[in-house]
Structures are given as structure tokens and as C-alpha cells.
Amino acid sequence: MNANDRGDPMSFMAHLSVRRLLVAALAGAFALTAAVTSPQAVAATSEGLLCDTNAQQTFSMTARDGYVSTPDGNSLYMWSYANSSRGFQLPGPTLCVTSGRIVTVILHNTLPEATSVLFPGQKGVKANGNPAQPQFDPGGSLTSMVQAAAPETGSVTYTFTAGTPGTYLYESGTDVDKQVQMGLYGALVVRPAGSPGQVNDRPDSAFNPSTEYVFLLSEVDPDLHLAVERKQPFDWSTYRARYFMINGRSMPDTLAPNNASWLPGQPYGALVHIKPYDPATNALPSVIRYLNAGTVNYPFHPHGSDERVVNKDGRALQGPGGQDLAYLKYDFDVQPGQTVDALMDWRDVEHWDALTNPIPTQIPAITDQLLVGTDTWFSESPYLGIKHALPTLITSNNECGEYYHVAHSHALQQATNYGATFGGMMTVYRIDPPAGCPAK
């Protein structure tokens, strides 16, 4: 079944969303989103990793509440970390720092309960100058896994030395099952000192900086969020995730550009946009940094290409003598709290060409094809860079004959929006012709 089978108003919303997406995609291709100007500079780009960086590696974050939207028209009450100079966002800002250097994170709390930040994998973490420690009440009960900022107006300053190069998940250390489910998590990217274009200290982890991506995977049980919003109790034995997200968005919102105006609390897209591998002009792979902020494994499956796992949990996969222990996978079973950094490229192995090397089969006549939905990414051609006409009632999302592959959780109920297929924890890899799409 798909969304338009359900006979409910939400299915109409889903289609609206797809149309909005298309408009955005076309706009995004030619107009980079305006830069967000703040002391903590954010690169102006419509795709790929959006880093918060700072010369002093000092970040001010505010724990606050807000709302995110889902492609089926729902609105979810969330808590999250925001850059203190910007509005609410889910997930928290992606902090990009350099390994071995001091990092300062000042947390301001506006939530009705105490909250905190845990930085697994970082060295010498301190809170207000004291070693980070679990907190207990006078009766000996654990109240927080690390020093917290008091409700409503509290603050706490964390400092640490950035750990080994790689990707880390930062999360609340207070009332953790509830607060992390509510959205208090974000990505920390630690770059090797002197080699910002590598995942780790090994030269074989070099990537193309223009095709760097974070996939922060998470899930939402909307009943829990409604209970928190209404200040009602929640029975955890009834917990069941209904929405599944990459970077705080569900498919097809994952394809919208970074900072899309219609997703004001969800600034991070997940569209991967690459060109075929070419030893002369496009030799470096892309990097995708997977993080799991959820409660179960997310078996993430990119179509159309293997990816090489080079780092896990901020550690290079190598032997004691530097032997390469990286390996290729077509599915990344990312565990809760785990991070996996993977290099990927797509290679035009067969070089199919309509004139010199045609595919050995034929595309059926249009009347013998089943195109699903009101829009399609299909070019009606097997050839990269060649696009043919569609029936006029179907909207084309294809610009110039580029290829599209999906990438999604293979626990397929997670690739849905509350059960409706082709949603949830899913995004698309776009592969442009080697020369790119012609300008219009």
C-alpha cells in the first residue's frame, strides 16, 4: 500500500510535500541558500555537510523546544540543542573541530527540566572546570550522567580536548531515554590536525570535501512527544517509533536543500549529489558519516554502490602495524550510539551509450511501464545524461538525465512515514553526468 491508498487527509499532504520538494530542488540547484551570518560561521551551501566552526572552537548552545514537520503533515513537539544565536533546530548543530585542540561548549538551558551534554570519545571532559562526573542525589540515586544545567535558566560550560579523528554523537546525559528521544542529540566531527580532507590520520581516508555528508539517524514516537508537550505522563511500555529520520527529516523532506525555508527547524538535508568516479577529474570518494541516536539498530542500505567502512566510533580501522582493516559493505547496521564513517563512489563501469554501447535490453513502451506516484526521478533513459519525455500528467524530478539511487533503512518499517511506504529513514543519491547538468 502507499500513502494514496490510505484514504485519509494525510496522504494528500504527502503529495503536497512532494510537489513542494520539487520546486525547492529546482530552486536549490541554482540558488545557494543565503549564508547564515553569526560569529560561529556556517558555510553557505545547499547540499552536504553544514558545519558550525569557530576559530577558538567555542560554541554556545541552547537547549530549547520547538516543532518539526513530517512529510505526512504531522507536527512534532521536540527538544533540541540550538546554536544560541539561531533558532530551534533538529538535530543539534554539527560541530566541526580539530583533533587534539581544546573545545568549549557553553550550554544554556531553557527547558523545564535539567539537561546536559555527554561527549563520548573526547578527552579530559570538564564541566565548569571540574572533571565530568555522574551526579547523585543525597540518597545515592543517579540524577544525571554528567553535570547538568538547571531548569529554565541554568547553564554549564563543558571543555574537552577533541578526540581521535572521526565522528561522534553528542547527547543529553540527563533523563536520557526521554531527552534523547525528544531530540537532544547532535553530531561532532573531529578532523585530523593538518589533514582536514581526511577522515582519520591515514592518507587512504582522503575524501572530496565538497561531497561530505552526515547521516544522523533517529526515530520518534509521536505519542511520547504529545505527552511531554501536554505535561502528561508516558507509559514507556507502549513506546513504538512511527517516524524515522535522517538529520531530523523524513523522506522526501530529506531531499530538500539545507536551510530550506519551509523546514525552519530542520536545517540539514541528506541528498547526496556526486559525479561518477574519474581517475583524472573526480578521484576522491565522498564520505558519509552515519550516527545512530535511536533505540535500535538501523541497517542502512545504499543502492547502487558499496561503501568502504574506514572508521568506527572515532577510530580508524587499522591493525597495530597500521594494516588496513577497512572493508566494503552494502548495508551498515549502525548500532545505538555508534558512528560509522564510510567512503563511497559510483563508477560508470559499463559506459552504456545509446550509439556506441547500447544496453542489451529494451525499455518497454510507455504504455507497458508502471510509473508510480505523481512524480518520478526516472529519466526514461538508461543512459547517463540522456532524458526522454514523460506523460504530461507525471512531474519529472529529473533535470538532465542524471541517475538517482535510494538509500534507506532495510528494516523496511523504518522506511515509512507512520507505515506509508517510500518515506522515513530514506534519502537519494544523485549522480550527475561527468560534465554536470547544463545550465539553463
Add this chain to the structure above:
Amino acid sequence: MTHNAKLPSLSRRSLLSGGAGLAGAAILGSRILTGPAANAAPSLVRAATARPQKQVHLAGTDGWVSMPADAPPDLPFFPDSLAPNGFDTYVFGFRDVTGMSSTQAAAQRGKAQISAPMLDFDEEDDVTITLTNLGLLQRPDLFDGHTLHWHGFVNAIPLFDGVPELSLAVPVGRDLSYFYRPHDAGTYMYHCHFEDVEHVQMGMTGMVFVRPKQNRTPVNGDPAGSKYAYNDGDGSTRYDREFAFLNTELWSAAHYRDAHIQVSDWTDYDPSFWLLNGRAYPDTIVPNGNPSSTAAGRLQYQPISSLVRCNSGDRVLLRMSNLGYQNHAMTVDNIDLQIVAKDASRLVGRDGTTNYITTNTVDVGPGESRDVIFVAPAPGEYLLYDRKYSFLNNGGGPGYGGMMTKILVGTPGTYGPQAAANS
């Protein structure tokens, strides 16, 4: 499932198919063997190279299968009241109709099998798989498409990747030929990607292997005819026998609702049976069957055995894969398992460092595969099972069931050379 009740869909699909979804059965007979594959013009490449040509014809349809006889009822979902005698569970699935006449192929409508036929090819074969959509006998109101997604095929192009939103699906009564030139040995899967959460759960899942070029040029002094899982260069993946296991779960309520014109909220996923190659223990150890023969009775449409038979000292390759939605921790007591590959990639670094893993438990997540080799120990019986014991029952009933099978080890010479995987 795709209903034709919604006006926007109906108008578009009517335009595209000329109402073929409704008239599919009438058109079908003339379509099956006169499709694109048969009409394909020889290309320059095909003329210039002498690659082996492999042709497979699959059909997608629905059907009925049987869970173990002692599973307790879970009414109204299990057993399904609409099931023909001997069966209890509604499924979608594939059938291998290669070589059948169009009439014979069309007669397989309503006779799907689970798991899907196991496919195997050699590296550098030219593979054409034609998929015909026979429609759903139990649900003539639906006009679901089907597709073929070769799960894990590297550097695929969208046309042959089987994702309907990014390419196209095969409507009822039509067919589509997918072309593959596999360059990378290993253990892969295939499944329908049309409304995937439903069609995969309903049973349109199978395994596909690519055999390495090294089989033609044995290494390490191995004799001609030696078989390897990968182009290892050192014989470390050589095996004498191979057995493949597709792990899936089966949620009886969803299968019931598909048969009874109801819908499921897939985020309620709550499986009832845990299957190896479409069967739950003890059916897993029943010999291989033939879906075209009634000899296997209630297991006619679940033809793939998971019984492992080998001789002491044999090197045995286990190809493990998972197209369920849960993780499975496959284990064997008293036999060390060596994982030589994950997801059709041998565990070897770019500098040639091998990193095989010796273990007693092999975790296989949804959409993952593992290639595992063991050396058969002293004669006896050994169990291969999911270490998550709550998956070792059938429908919550008493006794053993689920994802479990036997490894029978005989004295050398007990079992002759293996003719095919799982035999």
C-alpha cells in the same frame, strides 16, 4: 497493495496502461515470451565479446504456503480462513518460469513460492532476467506492480535497480528484462522493491550468488574443479559444499490483512514466525522440493531445504543473508565459524591484509549477508540456530521452531559430490 479506488491514481494509470491492469489476464499470454529480451538487437559489445549468456525468466504473483503444523491458532490471522486445504498463509512471491511456454507460465498465477528461486551466475556472465507480473489471483482488485532489485549489485544503473520511484515497475500482464554483468563474486539477495515494506514482507525475497573467476584457475595447488567463494588468491575461501540461508520473519496479521482486503500499519511490525529459506523448523530440515509437483504436499511452495549434510573434514560454505526486519545472531555449537566476507566483499584491506573473523555467532542485520566457512568436525548432528531464543518458536507455541536447522556430519564418503547449493 495498490488499490485503484483513488481518482488521481486511476486517471493517471488509465492513461499509461490503457486499462491493462484490468485486462491484464487477457493480454498476458501473448506478452511473456515476446518481450524485450527476445526482441533485443545484438549490440556491438555483445558481438565483440564472447561472454556466457544467461537467461532467467521469473514471474511475480501471489499464493499460499504453510507454517509448521503444530503452530497454535492466532485467529483470525492464522490459519487464514481463505487458505486452500493444506495451506494457512497468504504470500506474494516469485516463480522460476524459465523455459516455460507462455501458457505454462501464465498458469503459475496464484502459485508463488517462498523463498524465491536461488540464482547463481559466474563473474562476467551476461545475465538477462525477465520479470513477468502475473497479477494477484486472490486480489484481482489490486494492480500492484513488481520489480527486481538485485540487492548489493555494485555500480548499478537505475533502470536495472528495480526501484519504481526512480525507474519503473512492471504492470500486471507485462514484463521487463533486467540486464546484469556481475564483476564481483559474493552472496547477494534480490527482492521486489514495489511498495517494498509490503512486498518484501509478503515473500518476494531470494538469494543470488556470483561465483568467482578463480573457479576456472585454481590456486594453491588445488585440483581442477575446486570451488571458491571469492578470488582470494590463496585458497582461503575454498569449499567443498555450500548452503545458503535467507532469514526472514513472517507477520501473520499482515499476510491475513493482504488476503482479506485490509491494510497494515507497518510500524506495528510484530512477526509471528521466523524462517530460513521460507520455512520454520522443523520444516527447515525437510528435503528440497519442486513447486511444480504436489509431492511435497503442504510444503509444495516452500521448496528450499536448509538441511546441511557434509562429510567430516569437508570445508562447508554457509551463505547467510537477511531480508527480514530484525537482526539475527546465527550460531553453531561445537563448530568454529570463520567469517570470510560481509555483504559480498571479502574481509581484506586495500593493502591486502586479510581480517577474517573466527567466532561462534554470526550477526546478520536486515539487508546484510555473510560468507562463513567451517571445517566439518567428527560425525554427528549439530544445530544451526538463531541465538535469540525468542525466535525459536512457531507462532508463540511450545517446543522448538523458527530459525533453526541441522548440520548432519557423516564419515568421509557418506555424501557424494554436491550438485547444487543446499543439496
